[in-house]
Amino acid sequence: MANNGLTATPLGQQGGFNWLFLVDLIVCAILALFFIFYFNRTVSTIISYAIRAWTWHKYRAYIDITSFQLSPLGGRLFFKSIRYHGHNQTVFVHDGNITWRYWLRQVQEPLIMQKVSQRYDSFDVDQTSSDGSQEKARPRSKSVGRAEAADANRQRELPCRIFVKVKGVEAFLYNQSPVYDNIIANLQNTARTKDPDVPSAEIPVMDSTKEKSAEADGLDRQETPSSVDESLLAETVSRTTTRTTTHESAIPAFLRLFPIQVECKKAAAAVGNEFTQSILTAKLENASGRIDADEAGALDLYKLMFNFDFHDINVAL
Structure with a gap:
């Protein structure tokens, strides 16, 4: 009778332990420990x-x-023991994480973007009617301002991305040499590019005969109030749109x-170096806040705003 069962066969040519x-x-244990x-x-x-x-x-x-x-x-990046050492400061972070909450559909927008959007919405202009006449721009109602304030409050309640x-x-923090060097470089560049020998622009003077003819011509062809309002309105819209864009x-x-x-x-900071008369030290237990971007003056594109709440802070000089 034939035996249909499994027959034990060694992996090697000879029986015994398989090296x-x-x-x-x-090797698998070493790789597992390495990856872990x-x-x-x-x-x-x-x-x-x-x-x-x-x-x-x-x-x-x-x-x-x-x-x-x-x-x-x-959407999270964990890190541990990050050290930054530069010519002006040294920063060390023991551990932390950065989360990019991609699953949130509605998040806060930066203040600079909110103000640009409000600038678009605040300029309310009527469109041209079917007969071609241009209506005047309606004054801004109080309801629009309340709606913008409500939208700003709603934006503050939204989470950050x-x-x-x-x-x-x-x-x-022991030095601020780049700021000082940048100011000196800008002042030197301004002094080089400034040319005091440039003549002032001459003011054109209209001849008396030309002035009289222009006045007479203007009396003959007076513009209607509607055309004046239309031109002023179109110019205002064009300037506002161009400036905002x-x-x-x-x-x-x-x-x-x-x-x-x-x-x-748990954070701590020390401000000063060996050449300063005193050193400022500060430490705190907890801090929370937001870093946002807002509009700046005429010479800057933006500014960073740090709005933080500190708890159990101690400052010593």
């Missing part, structure tokens, strides 16, 4: 060297990242990332 299986098991405990450190070291090769040669800034981990599904949470922040196009694209919500736990 190849042991080697495979050891050392993969993030290895990748962060490579990225740190790549960033440092560019920042050190261009800005003389030293950046070191001990470890970081990326979670694509949660980017949320940063850090713990254990140390900052040493130009300002919006000049705004950097990265400002759309703002506002950024920040939460910090």
Whole structure:
């Protein structure tokens, strides 16, 4: 009677312990331990060297990242022991994470974008009627202002797209040489480009005969009030639209990332160096707030606004 059962056969030519299986098991264990405990450190070291090769040669800034981990599904980047060392300050962050909340449909817009949108909406102009006559611009009603205020309040209640949470922040601020060097460079460039020998613009003077003929011609062809209002209205609309469009196009694209919500736990800072008469130190337990971008003066495109609430802060001089 034939035996249909399974027959035990060794993997090797001879029976006994399989050394190849042991080697495979050891390699798998080493790779598993590497990916669990050392993969993030290895990748962060490579990225740190790549960033440092560019920042050190261009800005003389030293950046070191001990470890970081990326979670694509949660939109979160974990990091640990980030150190920045420059000519003017040194910043160290023990650990934290950055969350990009891509799943939120409605988030806050930066203040600079809100004001540009309100500038578009606040200018209410009637369109041309079917018979070709141009109506006057209606005065702005109070309901529009209340609607804009309500929209601004609603924007403040919305969450931010980017949320940063850090713990254990140390900052040493000992110099501000780039700001001083930039001011000196701008003053020197202005002094070089300024030419005091440029003659003042001559004011054209109209001849008396031409002035009289122009007045007579103007009496013969007086413009109607409707045509004057139409031309003024068209000019106002054109100037407002052009100014707003130009300002919006000049705004950097990265400002759309703002506002950024920040939460910090246990931070300390020291301001001063060996040449200052005193050193200012400050520490706090908790801090929370937002970093936003707003409109600046005529010489700047934007300004950054830091709105933070500090808890249990101690300052010493």
